[in-house]
Amino acid sequence: MKLNVEQRKIVELEPTGHMSVKGVAGSGKTSVAIRRLAFLQEHYCFEPDDKILLVTYNKTLLNFIQHQFKQLEEEAEYTSFLREHEADITITTIDKLMFHYFKKRSARLNVTLKPLTNRRQLLKILNQAIFEMKDGFQDVSILSPKYQNFLHDEIQWMKACDINDVEVYQDIDRISRATGSKGMPQKLTKNSDTRAAIFSLKNHYDTLMVDHGFVDFPSLNLMALREVEEHQPEHFTHIIIDESQDLTKVQLMFISRVQNDKPHHSIMFVADNTQSIYNLSWLGKGRPYTTIGYDMSGRSRTLSKNYRTTTEISKAAYGLIEHDEAIMGNVDFVKPALIDRHGHAPIYRYFKNHTTHLAFLKDEINQLMGDYHYKDICIVAKEKRFLEDIEQYLSAEGVPVHQLKVQTPDFDKDAVKCLTMHSIKGLEFKVVILVDLDEGVIPNFKYTDIGDEETVKTEERKLFYVGMTRANDLLYMTSVKQPSALLKEINLEHLRMYRDQKVRPYRTIQxxxxxxxxxxxxxxxxxxxxxxxxxxxxxxxxxxxxxxxxxxxxxxxxxxxxxxxxxxxxxxxxxxxxxxxxxxxxxxxxxxxxxxxxxxxxxxxxxxxxxxxxxxxxxxxxxxxxxxxxxxxxxxxxxYPEKENHYVYHNFRQDKYYDVLENKEDEELMNIVDQVTLLTLKEPLIKVPIVGDVAAGLPISAIEYYSDTCRLPASFLIRSSETFALTVKGDSMINAGIDPGDTVIVHRQATAETGDIVIAVIDDEATMKRYNSMGSQVILQSENHAYEPILMDSADVLINGKVIGVLKGK
Incomplete structure (x- = not known):
């Protein structure tokens, strides 16, 4: 886990109470959390009873975090002998942590309740409560099994927000509770019989649950919260909450209760509201931290660069969410900043039936084996049932595949992984295949029974976005029979039909x-x-x-x-x-x-x-x-039928433009014309080797070998023996007049001055940027506002040459 400068600054901040870290998908939020854990253990756990808690929401992510932290500990194992105190570290999920205190509460009250998660059984008990109460609210039409899904969600929400007083519920604003269809009122009117009926239904439903010996998870969480409120819990000096945007208000309140108040205590909220995919989440809906007792003024840090995915995948994923007002208007929304890392555009394929779809998956995975291992590939679906069919088919065809187990995941097993969109959250793979992106699957309006379609669309759009941003190198997306309407929101310019083709997916031409x-x-x-x-x-x-x-x-x-x-x-x-x-x-x-x-x-x-x-x-x-x-x-x-190839050369040394006219029949016949004077240059032409492209990595020795050349007048060069050319890949320098496909002419030199356009080598990979020196550091600046500047220590940057001109159209 190598961190960049901005990530390392967050990791090494002195703990001063509460803070938040907002970041886009792939910005290294979880890596920062893990490193922060080790940093706090090393430097800010100097009392014998100091303890650290890292809590997350996702079980699969928990195992990944534990796996990464174990590796980190092994790398630094020798330092543990130098510590006077070894702080206790707890890495767990919020559900597991609260379940521990639920058991304590149950024992204290001498009750035995079994957690119930099956929605069908929960709705059965809810319908019993509706039946037993409807006579008391005959004028309230909403109290009907017809609206069981809405009523269930509303009750869950009340408990997740710790609303246990009818007067509070009568007066509270409801976020994203759109209604007005299927005979429902325009909204849940405040101080109404409707709200009174729903609140009474909640109480009766909870009573029936206890009578049946069950407890749902919102009630379980409430019991855990009451336990830590009324009795002394285990306290932690430092708390890190990964995926804090997914936690309910009750869960966040619970965590604040297990924080101690030592002078060196800290609590860090790590979040990306764009990835908030659970309808009971509190902060993920745009609510401020002040609602849970924290003022984040001056205490927030932002990670906006997506280091996980390529520019091509990032653009497509952002295109999915950029028109969603609920997402873009969120107070904690962070717009992703592009980095200069290019690859294949996302691939989208549509299939008329499941047979051809399965055959495609098998064939494509086998083809990928030339560049990847099976374990590098993850098949992701909205629902587990799709993965079961795929796993069965691929196994029969000899492709090693398994569904990653939430409790005991094996990340190193060389087999294609299968995960749901919810389970893959927080993880990453070199190749991600999003399957069955079908209408009726995503978005799924099955339980949307009061016209809350736009809210569901936003949540499903976030889920889709999560799946897309799990891919490091390659992203595939597939549909069968009827494509999801969400796919139409992705600009076709960002998609391809095949990995090695330029052709875009089919669309109807008017x-x-x-x-x-x-x-x-x-x-x-x-x-x-x-x-x-x-x-x-x-x-x-x-x-x-x-x-x-x-x-x-x-x-x-x-x-x-x-x-x-x-x-x-x-x-x-x-x-x-x-x-x-x-x-x-x-x-x-x-x-x-x-x-x-x-x-x-x-x-x-x-x-x-x-x-x-x-x-x-x-x-x-x-x-x-x-x-x-x-x-x-x-x-x-x-x-073309023309006789000459026409190129344009921009001489950066003199800031002059020339027309380069090359005879198609004989490339040795070439005229170079000054665009201002229209005079043709009369001087010998020097062959300049074209040694590759600027984004592919350029060892210094590479200029000794080349397969192509371009010819330029000697006066355009500094020394011909120290000159080479590169083909431009990417669009990070377009505002300097350097476009993808152009050929840049480079003078080999190891130094540069501020303002020069240089070929810089970072970690054995070459990039073209404008050079700016700042003391012991340098800024490598793109000429495209879509890309963030790169801040590096001078010692980590090797200057391989200065760009002295660009040949356009070659």
Whole structure:
């Protein structure tokens, strides 16, 4: 667990009472909590009775925290011999901690109550209470089994908030209690017979629960709270609450009761309200800390950088929540800041049936084995029933897979993990596959019986967001039959159909936006919908202009005339020739027939280099031999009928721009023209080696080996022997006129001045940033407001060169 500067500052803060740490998913909140635990034990537990508590909500996360802390202890085991006092450390869940005091309370009251979690049994007892009470509230229509789910949730909420007085309930505001449908009143009116009836129902329901020998968890928590309020509990000097946004008010009050008041005591709330996925949570609904007795003015720290996921995954996940007013308007919302770490865009696949879905999972996991271990992959579903079917199928197909057990998880077992969205919270995996993102599954309105759809949507959107942000490198998302409406909220620009392809998932193109309609016989055909989609992808993703596309391209198969759905033409030696043949089929109709047809068409024309077949749900690219190719080739400048390739060179040393005109037939013929004077430079051209891309990592020795070059005038360079070029990957320098795909010219040097654009090597990986020196530290600044600056110690940064120019369009 290597921490950055801002994380380490939080870990090493002197304890001064209460504080909060707000952070986005992947910002290292849990790592900070674990390190803080060790720091407090080492430096601020100097009295024999000092104790530390780290409490969390999620059981799976608890085991992960214990696993990580054990490793941390093993790394620093030798220091324990130097401590005068070894502080007791308790790492537990809030449920387990409160259950301990519930048992004490039960023994003190001499009662035996069994915790009941089965919703069906709970509703059965609730309906009994409704039946026995309805005669006393005949004018209250809400007191009916028809509204059992609402009534149950309302009773749970009252107990989770420790509302035990009818006058308090009559006057309290209800957050996110939208009503007004299915014959319900517009809202739960204050000081009304309706509220009086619900409160009386709560009391009678609790009585029936005790009569049956049961207790639900909100009542269990209340008994634990009463125990620590009335009797001396075990006290802790330092308390860290991970996932504090998920705890109820009663749980938070309980924790405050087990805190001692020593001068060096501390309590730290670690939270991300965007990941608040439980409807009884208190702080997660945007309530201030003052409601539980803490004023956080000047006591909050923020972690806004997501180090877990790539920029591509972060953008897609943020797109899911950015239009939700309830999330964005939360007082503790933290907007994620992008870091310069790029990878594959999230992959989305839709399937018409479960059979093809399961087959895809098996095939994709097997393909991933070239780059990952089984244990690096986690399949995540909203509900456990989907995981059971997948686990059974994959096991039968020879893929090692198991559902991670909450009580005894085995993180190191080399098998594909299966977890629900709730259980994966707080964990991370290199590859995450979110499955069965279907309508009726997420969001699920099954228990939403009073028109509270928007509230449920927000909670489910958060849950979806949690699942997306668990992925380090790769994120897959799948739907079967009917996709979730939440998927439509993610910008398609951020999604792909396949890992190594640029093509975006299928979407319907409106007929008014159809292209090349003068070549279309039937605008209303099902096949035309798919053809217009792939035409849109060819233009939008692969940069082919309409002038190179031709529909119904004729091919001759012996005596039979055939027509290719789409032909992509290119110009070569002044002649227009077909380059790619594309066959399209109706959406979801399958591609096998089209693939056979495509192979026969490829055999009729030796100029065609690639074939594509798609039905909108699958897309296969092949070469003339029928072998699969990873992706459709992008359009190149030489495909146009023009005679010259046109590039632009920006000379940073003189801040001048030049047009670079390269003859397509002979690259040795090149003219470089000053854009201001329009004069052509007359001087020898020097070959500069292109040694790779700037985001891939650049050892110093790498410039001795290269496979491509660009040519520039000697006057553009400082010393040709110390010059190399890199292809730009990523968009962190776009405001400096350096775009993805550009070629930057670099002078190799080990020093830099403030304001220089440099190639900096950090942990053996190269990044391009603007350099700023601050004493013993440096700031590596992006030229894109979406990225945060990087603050590093000078000793940790190796300068590999200074950017002296950029060649655009190469």
């Amino acid at each position: 007929m008014m936006n159809y292209r090349l309609t003068d070549q279309v016989a039937d605008l209303n055909s099902k096949e035309e919908k798919v053809r217009q989609w792939i035409i849109n992808e060819l233009i939008g993703r692969y940069n082919y202009p309409e002038l190179l596309l031709e529909l119904e391209y004729p091919v001759q198969q012996f005596s039979k005339q055939g027509y290719v759905d789409v032909a992509v033409n290119i110009h070569h030696n002044g002649v227009e020739k077909p380059y790619i043949f594309i066959e399209t089929k109706a959406l979801g109709s399958g591609i096998q027939e089209g693939l056979n047809q495509l192979k026969s068409y490829l055999g009729t024309n030796s100029d065609v280099k690639y074939g594509v077949v798609t039905d909108g749900l699958e897309l296969v690219v092949i070469d003339p031999r029928g072998e699969k190719v990873s992706d459709i080739p992008s359009c190149q400048p030489q495909f």
